[in-house]
Every structure is written in structure tokens, then in C-alpha cells.
Amino acid sequence: MIKTLKSFFKMSIVVFVVISAIAGYGVGFQIEDTFSFLNFFSMILGTFLISSGSLSLNQVQESHRDAKMPRTEQRPIPSGKLSKKVALSISLFNITTGSLILFFLVSELSCYIGLIIIVLYNVFYTMHWKQKWKFAAVPGAIPGALPCTLGYAAVNPNIYSSESIYLFLVMFLWQMPHFWTLAIRYKDDYAAADFPILPVVVGNDRTIFHISFYVWAYAFLAIMSPFFVDFYYAYFIIVIPFAMLVVWLFFKYVKNEKTNDKAWLPFFLATNFSMLAFLFAPLIDKWTPIIIHT
Numbered sequence: 001m002i003k004t005l006k007s008f009f010k011m012s013i014v015v016f017v018v019i020s021a022i023a024g025y026g027v028g029f030q031i032e033d034t035f036s037f038l039n040f041f042s043m044i045l046g047t048f049l050i051s052s053g054s055l056s057l058n059q060v061q062e063s064h065r066d067a068k069m070p071r072t073e074q075r076p077i078p079s080g081k082l083s084k085k086v087a088l089s090i091s092l093f094n095i096t097t098g099s100l101i102l103f104f105l106v107s108e109l110s111c112y113i114g115l116i117i118i119v120l121y122n123v124f125y126t127m128h129w130k131q132k133w134k135f136a137a138v139p140g141a142i143p144g145a146l147p148c149t150l151g152y153a154a155v156n157p158n159i160y161s162s163e164s165i166y167l168f169l170v171m172f173l174w175q176m177p178h179f180w181t182l183a184i185r186y187k188d189d190y191a192a193a194d195f196p197i198l199p200v201v202v203g204n205d206r207t208i209f210h211i212s213f214y215v216w217a218y219a220f221l222a223i224m225s226p227f228f229v230d231f232y233y234a235y236f237i238i239v240i241p242f243a244m245l246v247v248w249l250f251f252k253y254v255k256n257e258k259t260n261d262k263a264w265l266p267f268f269l270a271t272n273f274s275m276l277a278f279l280f281a282p283l284i285d286k287w288t289p290i291i292i293h294t
Contacts, residue, residue, distance in 0.1 A: 008059060008076045008087065009052035009094075016272075017051040017147045018044055020171060023279035024151030027163050027229065027286060033155065042105035043154040047147060049098025050114045054121055057091040060084060061126050065193040071186055102150075109153040117143040117150070134201040137179045145171035148279065166228035167279060169221055174275040176214040177250070180207050181268050184257075208254055215250045218271075219243040222278045229282035232289055238281045242274040 025043055029035070059066065059077055067078035076082040082090075095118060103111035120143035129136035148167035153159050180198055183190060184207055187199040199207045222243040226235060249267040256263035 004076050004081045005090075007074075008056050008082060008090070010055040010059075011052075013055060014048060014051050016275075018047050019276065020167075020279055021047045021147045021151030021154075023276075023283055024148035024164070024167050025154050026151075026283040027167060028152035028154070028156035030156060031290060039106055039154065042101050043110065043151060046098045046102035046106055046110070046114070047150060049094045049101065050118065051098075051147070053091045053094030053096075053098060054118045056087065056094065057118075057122050058126050060087050060091060061122065063087075065195065068193040069186075069189040070192075071189045102154075106154045107157070109157055109159070110150050113146055113150045113153055113159075117146045120146075130195065130197075132196065134196050134198045137176055137183075137198070141172045141175035141179075144175050145169070147171070162228045163230075163282065166221070166225060166282070170218075170275060170278045173214050173218040173221060174271060174278075177211050177218065177271050178268070178275075180211050181253075181264050181271070183207070185264050185268075204257065208257065212250070212254075215247060218274075219247050222274075225278070225282065230286045231282070232285035234281040234284040234288070238277045238284075242270075242277045246270050246274050 021043065025040065059075055063075075063077040063084060066072035066075050073079065077084060077087055099111055099114055102114050121140070125136065125140040125143065129139055145168045148171055149159050149164060152164045152167065156164075158164070183197045184199045184204050187197075187204070190197045191200045198210065222239050225231065225239060246267070249270045253263050253267040
């Protein structure tokens with residue numbers, strides 16, 4: 001049952017969501033404020049519940065399409081491990097409980113951001129954009145980028161600050177290279193499920209062309225991060241090397257994509273790890289001088 005729930009909640013994605021929310025929490029926390037373990041762990045639990053609820057609700061909504069894709073046909077609903085009724089109940093329970101935890105134990109603003117994530121992802125993206133538009137990943141990246149903002153809002157209401165916007169943009173720009181690279185790898189699966197994603201509609205070469213814009217913007221944003229957030233040693237040790245690595249591996253991917261079936265993997269992994277690096281470097285640089293001084 002635990003294995004079934006891990007698959008149903010898409011735990012690998014949920015972990016990324018929670019980690020990004022923690023980064024937002026740490027960057028948004030004000031030095032003069034008193035740290036609250038209750039607030040922090042409530043934010044983690046609330047974020048876990050709404051993200052797992054939203055992602056599992058997505059599986060309920062797309063179960064008929066999942067059954068057509070070899071990559072997803074063994075998910076709990078199409079494989080018969082969970083009925084749609086039970087799956088829907090679990091999803092709604094997680095969303096409701098997570099929202100209440102955020103509202104009463106964290107901050108009202110964090111709860112509202114969580115609800116915005118759910119509406120954008122499960123209503124607009126899942127039910128409309130993804131089914132009808134080849135560029136659905138672009139607006140769909142908005143709810144995917146908001147967990148950082150949710151974590152930030154848990155301790156700081158100024159979500160339009162430069163550091164909050166930077167965290168949002170990192171996750172927003174990261175998602176197009178991440179998703180479209182994966183979409184190229186599983187293009188046939190998406191075609192079988194009638195998803196009009198970019199590689200299915202315009203082909204691999206044109207998709208890589210579109211990815212390139214976001215790779216350059218993503219790396220440039222990271223290099224320009226001192227204009228948005230505090231910077232110290234982590235910027236030079238972590239951010240700049242990862243920005244250069246992502247660009248270099250993208251060129252390797254472009255060069256070898258047609259001759260090597262696994263050419264996508266190093267670039268795909270680098271984008272994922274770089275996202276964490278770009279989110280946590282400002283957190284490290286914000287608190288390291290304070291810790292050293294103390």
C-alpha cells in the first residue's frame with residue numbers, strides 16, 4: 001500500500017516541491033524574527049499535503065489517458081490498485097487538510113497561494129491548456145513555480161520582493177527545459193494519449209530550438225542573481241559553475257540527440273540539480289555571514 005501511495009502522490013515531485021518551499025521559507029525569514037518550529041513544520045506538512053493532493057487529483061483526472069501510455073499504465077488507478085472513488089477521496093482529503101494547516105498554523109497568504117496552485121494546475125492546466133495547446137508547459141509552469149512563493153509567504157508577506165521574484169523565476173524558467181526534454185524522450189507515449197505537447201506537434205528539432213531560449217534565460221538569471229538576492233561565497237562556488245554546466249550539457253545534448261538515446265539524461269539531471277543549487281545558494285549566502293559573525 002505504501003508503494004501504491006508513493007506512486008499515487010508522485011513522491012519524487014512532492015519532495016522537490018517541499019524542498020523548494022523550504023528554500024523560500026529560509027530566504028524569506030527575517031533575521032530579527034523568532035524562529036518557530038511549529039510554523040516551520042506546519043509549512044512542510046501543509047505543502048506536502050496540498051502538493052500530493054493536487055498531483056494525485058491530476059492522476060484521477062487523467063487516468064483514462066494514463067492507461068494509454070506505457071510509462072504510466074501501471075499507476076494506481078489504471079492498474080486497478082485504487083478505484084477512482086477512493087483515489088478522489090484521498091486527493092480531496094489531502095488538499096483540504098493541507099489548506100487548513102496552512103491557513104491556521106502558518107499564514108493565510110500561504111494558504112491562498114496553495115489554493116491558487118491547485119486551481120491553476122488541476123483546473124486550467126490539466127483540464128484545458130494541456131489538452132489543447134502545444135505551449136501549455138509555459139503557463140503551466142506558473143503553479144509549478146509557486147511553491148517557493150508559498151514557503152516565502154509563510155514568514156514574509158512581501159512576496160513581490162526581489163528575492164521572492166528571483167526564486168519564482170528560477171523555478172518557472174527551469175520547467176520548460178525540464179519538461180520538454182522529458183517530453184522528447186517520451187514523445188510516443190504522449191502521442192498515444194493524444195496530448196498535443198510540443199515535440200508531438202512540431203518535432204524534436206523545433207522543440208530543442210524552443211528549449212534553448214529558456215536554457216539561456218535560466219542560466220543568465222542565475223548569473224544575475226546578485227541583483228535580486230544576497231550573495232557571498234556560494235554564488236561563486238555553486239551558482240556560476242552550475243549555470244555553465246547546464247549550458248555546456250545542453251550543447252552536448254543538441255549535438256548527440258539524434259545519435260544517442262541517452263543524450264538527454266545528463267542535461268536533464270543537471271537542470272534538476274541546478275534548480276536546487278540556484279534556490280539554496282541565496283539561502284546559504286544569506287545566513288553564512290550571520291552564522292560566522294555570531
